[in-house]
Amino acid sequence: MSRTRTALLAAMALVAGATGTAFAVDPGGAGTTAVPCTVDYKIQNQWSTGFTAAVTLTNNSAAKSSWSLKWSYAGNQKVTSGWNAKISQSGAAVTAANETYNGQLATGGSVSFGFQGSYSGGNEIPATFTLDGVTCNVDGGGGPTDPPDPGGPSTRVNNPYEGAKVYVNPEWSANAAAEPGGSRVADQPTGVWLDRIAAINGAGGKMGLRDHLDEALRQKGSGELVVQFVIYNLPGRDCSALASNGELKADEIGRYKTEYIDPIKAILADPKYASLRIVTTVEIDSLPNLVTNTGSRPTAVPQCDVMKANGNYVKGVGYALNKLGDVPNVYNYVDAGHHGWIGWDDNFGASATIMKEAATAEGATVGDVHGFITNTANYSALKENNFTISDNVAGKSVRESKWVDWNRYTDELSFAQAFRNQLVSIGFPSGIGMLIDTSRNGWGGTARPAGPGPQTSVDAYVDGGRYDRRIHLGNWCNQSGAGLGERPKAAPAAGIDAYVWMKPPGESDGSSKAVPNDEGKGFDRMCDPTYTGNPRNNNNMSGALADAPVSGHWFSAQFRQLMQNAYPPLS
Numbered sequence: 185m186s187r188t189r190t191a192l193l194a195a196m197a198l199v200a201g202a203t204g205t206a207f208a209v210d211p212g213g214a215g216t217t218a219v220p221c222t223v224d225y226k227i228q229n230q231w232s233t234g235f236t237a238a239v240t241l242t243n244n245s246a247a248k249s250s251w252s253l254k255w256s257y258a259g260n261q262k263v264t265s266g267w268n269a270k271i272s273q274s275g276a277a278v279t280a281a282n283e284t285y286n287g288q289l290a291t292g293g294s295v296s297f298g299f300q301g302s303y304s305g306g307n308e309i310p311a312t313f314t315l316d317g318v319t320c321n322v323d324g325g326g327g328p329t330d331p332p333d334p335g336g337p338s339t340r341v342n343n344p345y346e347g348a349k350v351y352v353n354p355e356w357s358a359n360a361a362a363e364p365g366g367s368r369v370a371d372q373p374t375g376v377w378l379d380r381i382a383a384i385n386g387a388g389g390k391m392g393l394r395d396h397l398d399e400a401l402r403q404k405g406s407g408e409l410v411v412q413f414v415i416y417n418l419p420g421r422d423c424s425a426l427a428s429n430g431e432l433k434a435d436e437i438g439r440y441k442t443e444y445i446d447p448i449k450a451i452l453a454d455p456k457y458a459s460l461r462i463v464t465t466v467e468i469d470s471l472p473n474l475v476t477n478t479g480s481r482p483t484a485v486p487q488c489d490v491m492k493a494n495g496n497y498v499k500g501v502g503y504a505l506n507k508l509g510d511v512p513n514v515y516n517y518v519d520a521g522h523h524g525w526i527g528w529d530d531n532f533g534a535s536a537t538i539m540k541e542a543a544t545a546e547g548a549t550v551g552d553v554h555g556f557i558t559n560t561a562n563y564s565a566l567k568e569n570n571f572t573i574s575d576n577v578a579g580k581s582v583r584e585s586k587w588v589d590w591n592r593y594t595d596e597l598s599f600a601q602a603f604r605n606q607l608v609s610i611g612f613p614s615g616i617g618m619l620i621d622t623s624r625n626g627w628g629g630t631a632r633p634a635g636p637g638p639q640t641s642v643d644a645y646v647d648g649g650r651y652d653r654r655i656h657l658g659n660w661c662n663q664s665g666a667g668l669g670e671r672p673k674a675a676p677a678a679g680i681d682a683y684v685w686m687k688p689p690g691e692s693d694g695s696s697k698a699v700p701n702d703e704g705k706g707f708d709r710m711c712d713p714t715y716t717g718n719p720r721n722n723n724n725m726s727g728a729l730a731d732a733p734v735s736g737h738w739f740s741a742q743f744r745q746l747m748q749n750a751y752p753p754l755s
Contacts, residue, residue: 375686398659412463505543524564729741
């Protein structure tokens with residue numbers, strides 16, 4: 185059952201057989217006229233004394249330069265804070281008026297806002313909404329007053345990881361356990377990657393989506409359980425990295441929708457799985473490319489210009505968020521790159537903006553986004569303790585060091601918390617949480633420095649103290665010397681929903697040389713240990729391990745090194 189259930193006003197008589205936008209009977213009997221406005225009111229999260237809600241208003245009448253939406257509660261609900269609208273309340277009556285930046289509302293245009301409220305007793309969906317005094321219809325609900333879906337609740341919790349176990353993929357677990365010492369981590373939860381259409385039903389003898397969900401139900405027992413899936417098959421996927429190119433060509437947005445997202449949504453929406461907390465990591469390594477690797481930048485890649493021009497990254501992410509967001513127990517987390525990609529001033533705000541564009545495309549709203557994930561399948565250190573961005577050494581700021589290179593952030597935790605604030609400032613709900621992939625960013629072992637470097641120069645200071653031992657921040661493929669990072673845990677820091685192992689440790693980032701395959705995965709020189717680099721890693725050596733298989737395939741040598749260099753160390 186969809187999270188957005190139709191609850192049309194009793195005063196509106198629907199035309200028989202109409203689908204899509206609702207129509208009201210014309211009082212004069214002359215036929216049908218489109219309703220002047222529609223309101224989608226969704227209760228996103230609810231607890232014993234409070235709730236958060238997302239509202240999308242669509243204007244079907246003449247364009248407006250300002251707007252005011254009003255409703256009344258039947259119970260004792262009180263709005264306590266809001267975003268993207270000026271919200272006031274008098275008794276049961278609530279008014280949401282535009283902010284200075286979102287007053288323009290074109291014919292057919294939509295605007296979204298949200299709020300947090302308190303209540304006791306019932307929390308009914310408002311029956312009537314008016315836009316500038318004109319009654320709208322409402323396509324909304326999915327709230328606690330609707331009948332619950334079979335097998336589980338119909339509303340989301342604030343942090344799905346709190347109070348829950350997380351699914352252990354038996355296929356990954358078996359690979360890990362087969363390695364010497366691998367049993368020490370074989371029970372850790374990891375993400376399941378749906379990186380091609382065939383992965384939905386299972387390919388090459390591997391488990392399909394239903395197989396994993398059925399196993400998740402078995403692992404769940406009587407408690408709560410999170411199961412994590414990576415949605416990763418955009419047209420023209422990962423335009424700047426050949427190793428992770430996918431099966432769909434740049435213009436195959438139709439196939440992405442009908443052959444990939446729609447079947448995934450249909451399976452996730454099966455009431456059989458309603459008691460699971462399903463986390464989806466939506467399309468890693470794509471949206472930031474539209475900012476950093478296009479146009480006249482020295483890092484530009486022609487294929488990224490193609491994807492920016494055709495809009496299929498934005499459309500694909502929007503479609504995925506819209507469809508998957510309709511499933512009551514799905515929690516969408518959008519990929520947000522990492523600090524070594526979008527931590528610079530000219531990338532930071534622009535990347536947040538493109539994510540907002542995607543989150544409001546193809547019928548999606550910011551309410552379909554539960555949070556964001558950083559460092560997916562990357563190696564950026566969680567926390568650099570031996571230097572800070574504000575340190576000065578030998579007359580120079582740490583930002584001037586070759587390693588930091590004017591970035592605003594030195595590690596993933598500080599970046600994730602700052603990027604969360606940026607996202608909220610441009611209109612995402614204040615309740616969004618962040619995930620950080622810590623699967624391969626431990627950087628332990630004998631190379632881990634015990635303290636700051638010498639203060640003879642800013643480069644000596646940073647290079648001597650940094651945990652992240654990569655040659656350059658832009659290196660991303662099967663990095664030599666890396667280690668397992670923090671074990672998955674819920675709510676580890678302010679604004680962070682969880683540390684996760686979304687990239688299963690030991691699964692390759694890409695092959696060290698060209699390997700024929702039927703998965704659409706090419707060969708990227710950044711996975712070749714002899715490669716001398718490109719502008720995206722400032723023409724440094726790749727730092728990649730030798731003899732790596734195709735991306736996603738088991739890489740025993742890498743897994744053993746990750747265990748050896750784990751931090752915290754394995755016991």
